[in-house]
Every structure is written in structure tokens, then in C-alpha cells.
Amino acid sequence: MRKYILSVIVLVFALFVMLLAGRAEAKKEFVIVFDAGHGGRDPGACYNDKNGVEIREKDLNLKIVKYAIEELKKYENVRIYETRPEDNYLTLGARVDFAKHCNADLFISVHNNAGDKSARGTLAFVPSGNYRPEVASEAKRVANKILEKVSERTGLRNRGVASRTYTPEEWVFYPNGTLADYYGIVKRGIDHGIPSLIMEYAFMSNPDDLEFLTKDANLQTLGKATADAIVELFGLAPRSSGSYDNSHQPKLYQNELKILKDGIKMEYTFGEGPFTLPVTGGSGDGQITFEFDTLRVFKFDGEKIHIIGADKNVRVYASKGSDGSYMPITSSNWLTLTVNPKKLSFSLSYKVVDGKLVLTCKVSDMVEGFLPRGKAAFYVDGKLYEKKTFSSDTVQITISDPKPQGKIVVKYEDVTVKNLYVDYYIINDAEIAYTSIPSTDVPETPTPKPTESVTPEPTVSTPAPTEATPEPTGTAPDATEIPVATETPSPTELEDGHEEDKSTAVLIIVLLVFIAILFAAVALYFVKFRKK
Known part of the structure; x- marks a missing residue:
């Protein structure tokens, strides 16, 4: 009988240990999403090299991403995704939504800078820390390590990290009332609870930096330096056997996605109820989302578009997310809507x-x-x-x-x-x-007659196919990409990682309680056994 009881106790204990070890093993896999900035109809910054050959930022970004991934594949317990493995366009929201779909631990958007000809070096844009400071802190930690490695390997000037928020006059805030981060990638990352940063490796507007970027070996060095920073920060071990399994990366591309325009209302008044827009095309079962080129007028909650401000000629894009098989896609057209005060x-x-x-x-x-x-x-x-x-x-x-x-x-x-x-x-x-009669009587209140104000003519936008191509610019990392309309995710969506940590903590507590009960039971059993 004693052996039977001890066997059951040992078996239950082993099951607890296996469960806990399995969860710990699952947590070891580090998930990183690389985003090659711009792409498709958006070339990013464009400059001619000394031979007169046009160099497009989107091509440089994609090469750096490929080299970083090539290096990281040499390590274990890392899962890598790309937002755009090829030359295609995605809105900022579609990119970060893809990272959320992948349960990313880190999101890095790869760019190259442009500005004054005298400006040189490597810069990272990171969250301000106004909201979810622990997420912002992790993004800054990663950015500083990458900057350090890039400077050591290339000699490029380390310009450090920078943050930018909206101004009070722009009225874009986080849920806690603080000013929101300006760059769409950074803000959307904070909204989803993902440490997200923008790496600006060199200035294409500077002749020396541009010359550096035209050499493929230098792009490889940038990619490897980025990968090495991640390896060092997160303690990744070299792969002991086998090759990297890339089966998790979606391989299929969706059919063209379009917003239907026929019969669509193009002009609203502030205070009108939420609405939706019809779309056609795409592939798979990914979620349809809408984004806007200003965050002050519309907000998409996952189902409907809500009016939160007033402005003319606001562009609306649609995207369809990944379902695990298909890559995300952004609509090939957009609508231009107006909301009157x-x-x-x-x-x-x-x-x-x-x-x-x-x-x-x-x-x-x-x-x-x-x-x-x-x-x-x-x-x-x-x-x-x-x-x-x-x-x-x-x-x-x-x-x-x-x-x-x-x-x-x-x-x-x-x-x-x-x-x-x-x-x-x-x-x-x-x-x-x-x-001024000394009385508490309230005189009859005159009700002023509302003055007539000019109401703008309804805006109907039917852009030509070429209108969907943004004009290239070289002033800011996301300048040619639209700002992201951000829905406020539920606490569960925003804190998946924290929920998992809490779950693990609960298991540990349960295990400790079980061990205490186990020892008490064994001690009691042996006391009774000796008495016999």
C-alpha cells in the first residue's frame, strides 16, 4: 500500500514538473519581426549616386533585412518574420498588425534617412515613454545596442536615440492622456504592447553616406551588426544541429484588395454615427482594417469607423491581415472623405x-x-x-x-x-x-439665431490608378507612409505577454503549494507507519 501511494505522489509531481518545463521551453523562443520600410508604390527616399544611378531607399532597406535574417538563422530559439519579403506596399498599421498576429517580442523597422547634406550617421527612433514605459524602455535598450554595434563595425557616427510626439495643438493622445508618439510604427507598437523601433542606418542625402550604402558588403555589415546586437541582448545560442525552419512565415500573396466607391457617402458631419466601407478582393481569412492619413478625424474599432473630428479630404485605406497562410495586403486604392464641423x-x-x-x-x-x-x-x-x-x-x-x-x-x-x-x-x-437690479430673478434669456456659415461642397474622390503612388520624400522615416489609425486594444490584447507571465507565476505557486502538501503527507505517513 505504501509503495502504491508513493508511486502516485511521484507521478503527479512529475506531471507538474513536465508541464512547467514545457511552458518554460515554449517561452524561450524569441519572436522578432523585421520590417523593410516603404516598398511597392512607395520608394522612400531616392538619390542618384556619383555615377548618376538612382538609389531607392526601399531596396536598401530590404537588403539590410535579408542580411540580418540570414545571420539570425544561425541561432537557436528564435523565430523570424518579415512584413514584406518582396517589393510590395503596406500601410504602417498593416505592418504592426502583422507583428501582433505573430506574437512578436520585438519589431524593427529598417530605414535610411534623408535631410541636410551635412547630416551623417545612424539614428534610432524609439517611444517617448509617455505610455507603457516598460515597453518603451525595452525598445530603447535594443536600439542603443544596435547603434553601438553598427558604429563599431562601420565607423558610422552614432547619433543616438530620439523620440517625437504630437504637439498639444494636434490633439493626438494615448489613453492615459499623454501626447502620443508621432511615428506610426512606434505609436502602433506601443498600442499593441510590442517594443518597436525605427532604425535609420545612414543619410542618403549625404554623398559619403550614400556612397557607403551603394556597396553590398556594407549593407551586409549593417544587417550582421543588427543581428549580433539581438544575439547578445537576448542570449541566443548558436544552432547546434539542423537548419532553420522557416515554415511559420506566410508564403502566399493575396489577390488585389479594393475599396468599393459606388454609392458611398463621401461627406459627413461631426456627430454622425459610425459607418463601414465595402471592400472587395484579397484572399484568406485575415481581418479587414481601415487606416487614415490623420488620427484626428476617424477611428476604426475593429468593426466600424467612428467620427472623432472634422477635416477635409481625409484619405482612407483598407488592409487585410494575415491568416497564417497569406501575407497581409493594403488596398490598391483609397477614398477621400470630408467631415464638417x-x-x-x-x-x-x-x-x-x-x-x-x-x-x-x-x-x-x-x-x-x-x-x-x-x-x-x-x-x-x-x-x-x-x-x-x-x-x-x-x-x-x-x-x-x-x-x-x-x-x-x-x-x-x-x-x-x-x-x-x-x-x-x-x-x-x-x-x-x-x-443691475438687486434681485435673484433670472431675466428671460434671448436665444440667438444661429448665423449661417458656408458648408463646403461635397468632396467626391475618384483617384486615377497613378494617384495611389505617394510622392517620395526624404524628411522623416515614415514621411511617405500614412500615419496609423489606432484602435484602442482591450487590456487582454495589449498585455498578452503579461498575462502569460501571470499564468506561469500561478503555476509556480500551485507547484510550491503542492510540494508543501506532498512533504506534509509523506511526513504524516511515516509517523503513522513508525507507530505501527
Whole structure:
């Protein structure tokens, strides 16, 4: 009987150990996604070398990625993906969504820079740390190690890491209210909880750096330096046997994807409900997503497009993600949509309390969740008296020494938004005349008649096939690619890695409890056995 009990205990213990070891082994595989910047209809920066041959950034980026992958394949416990193994175009969102689909531990977007002719060297764009600082910290750690290796191997100047956020006037924020990172790859990586960075290896606008980039051996050195930095940081061991298995990388390319335009509404007003757009083509079972060339007007939540701002001529792209077999694809066309501001009016009322004039200004029919961004400016007898921001639909001021008779006008001012329209609201002025009668009575409130404002003509965009090709630019890493419209993922989506860590911790705790019970049971058994 004693042997039987001990055998069962040992068997259960072994199963726990095997389960825990299996999970630990699964966690050892490091997943990295390389993104060769630009591609397809977007060539990136373009410069002629000393022989007059055009050098396109998209080609250099792809070669560096290939060399980095070639080196990393020599190591164990690493799984490598490419966003574009060939010369095809993807939006920024489609690239980072692919990394999310792959459960990436790291996302590196490979670029080459352009700017002033005197500028030289290697630079990395990393998250600011305004949101998910632990993710930003990991991206910076990787970027600094790559910069160090590249500088050692090539002699290129190490320009360090840099971050850029939107300005307060651009009104693009993270869920915690901080300014969002400007570059689409970096911001979308933070949204998904993936350490993401942009490597700018050299300046194509500098003749010496461009000459360096024209030599294939130098591109190979850049790729190898990048791989070696990853190997060192994450402790990857050389492959002891066998060859790298690349079966996880999707091999199939989807059919052309298009947004259907016939009968589509092209002009909206702020406050209108969510909508969707019909698409056709593509292949496989990947998810359809929509992106926009400004983050202030539309937001895609995974199912529908929501209006969150106002502007003219906003480009909308569609993408279809990977299903494991097919690579992601971006639509070959786009739509151009317009959202007009909503017209509102102020209403004014007052009462006299203890000889003071208490004035109340209210805005009616606002869109839920969207307060006016500007201020209510109160003018008393033609002179500015006070400005108040909106914390609700109503603002109030007190005039301590009102004249026997006068006029108050309220205007909508101080809207600081980098936008064609200054805000998603147009609010008409209102005015009221008063007499300082010591009373608590509220005079009848005049309701100003809304002034007519010019409504832009509906915008219908039917771009020619060549219109889908962005103009090349050489000012910023993502300048020729559209900013990414970002849906706010659920906590589960954003913190997959943390959830897995918690799961492992729970298993460890359960195992420790089990071991304690096991020892107690064995001790009790032997005490009873000796008594017999």
C-alpha cells in the first residue's frame, strides 16, 4: 500500500514538473519581426549616386533585412518574420498588425534617412515613454545596442536615440492622456504592447553616406551588426544541429484588395454615427482594417469607423491581415472623405445675487464625450472680461461690479488645433443686455439665431490608378507612409505577454503549494507507519 501511494505522489509531481518545463521551453523562443520600410508604390527616399544611378531607399532597406535574417538563422530559439519579403506596399498599421498576429517580442523597422547634406550617421527612433514605459524602455535598450554595434563595425557616427510626439495643438493622445508618439510604427507598437523601433542606418542625402550604402558588403555589415546586437541582448545560442525552419512565415500573396466607391457617402458631419466601407478582393481569412492619413478625424474599432473630428479630404485605406497562410495586403486604392464641423450656439442667462451679476453660458446639443476644445470668452461692453474652459456644457462667471446697464457677448475663442477646421464645433456668438437690479430673478434669456456659415461642397474622390503612388520624400522615416489609425486594444490584447507571465507565476505557486502538501503527507505517513 505504501509503495502504491508513493508511486502516485511521484507521478503527479512529475506531471507538474513536465508541464512547467514545457511552458518554460515554449517561452524561450524569441519572436522578432523585421520590417523593410516603404516598398511597392512607395520608394522612400531616392538619390542618384556619383555615377548618376538612382538609389531607392526601399531596396536598401530590404537588403539590410535579408542580411540580418540570414545571420539570425544561425541561432537557436528564435523565430523570424518579415512584413514584406518582396517589393510590395503596406500601410504602417498593416505592418504592426502583422507583428501582433505573430506574437512578436520585438519589431524593427529598417530605414535610411534623408535631410541636410551635412547630416551623417545612424539614428534610432524609439517611444517617448509617455505610455507603457516598460515597453518603451525595452525598445530603447535594443536600439542603443544596435547603434553601438553598427558604429563599431562601420565607423558610422552614432547619433543616438530620439523620440517625437504630437504637439498639444494636434490633439493626438494615448489613453492615459499623454501626447502620443508621432511615428506610426512606434505609436502602433506601443498600442499593441510590442517594443518597436525605427532604425535609420545612414543619410542618403549625404554623398559619403550614400556612397557607403551603394556597396553590398556594407549593407551586409549593417544587417550582421543588427543581428549580433539581438544575439547578445537576448542570449541566443548558436544552432547546434539542423537548419532553420522557416515554415511559420506566410508564403502566399493575396489577390488585389479594393475599396468599393459606388454609392458611398463621401461627406459627413461631426456627430454622425459610425459607418463601414465595402471592400472587395484579397484572399484568406485575415481581418479587414481601415487606416487614415490623420488620427484626428476617424477611428476604426475593429468593426466600424467612428467620427472623432472634422477635416477635409481625409484619405482612407483598407488592409487585410494575415491568416497564417497569406501575407497581409493594403488596398490598391483609397477614398477621400470630408467631415464638417457641427454647428452649435451659446445661450446666455443671468441673475443678480448680492449686487453681483452671475452669468451662465450653455452649449446645447454637443456630441457626447466631446467638449469644446476652445474657451468661452466673455466681453462686457466691448471689453474682454474673462475666458473659461469647458468642463461640461455650461460655464459660469461672476461680475462683481456690474454697470447699471450694459451688454455681454460670449464668443468661442482660443481653439488651438492643427487642422483645416479649427475644431469639430462651430459655435455662434450670443449676447445679452442686463440691468443691475438687486434681485435673484433670472431675466428671460434671448436665444440667438444661429448665423449661417458656408458648408463646403461635397468632396467626391475618384483617384486615377497613378494617384495611389505617394510622392517620395526624404524628411522623416515614415514621411511617405500614412500615419496609423489606432484602435484602442482591450487590456487582454495589449498585455498578452503579461498575462502569460501571470499564468506561469500561478503555476509556480500551485507547484510550491503542492510540494508543501506532498512533504506534509509523506511526513504524516511515516509517523503513522513508525507507530505501527
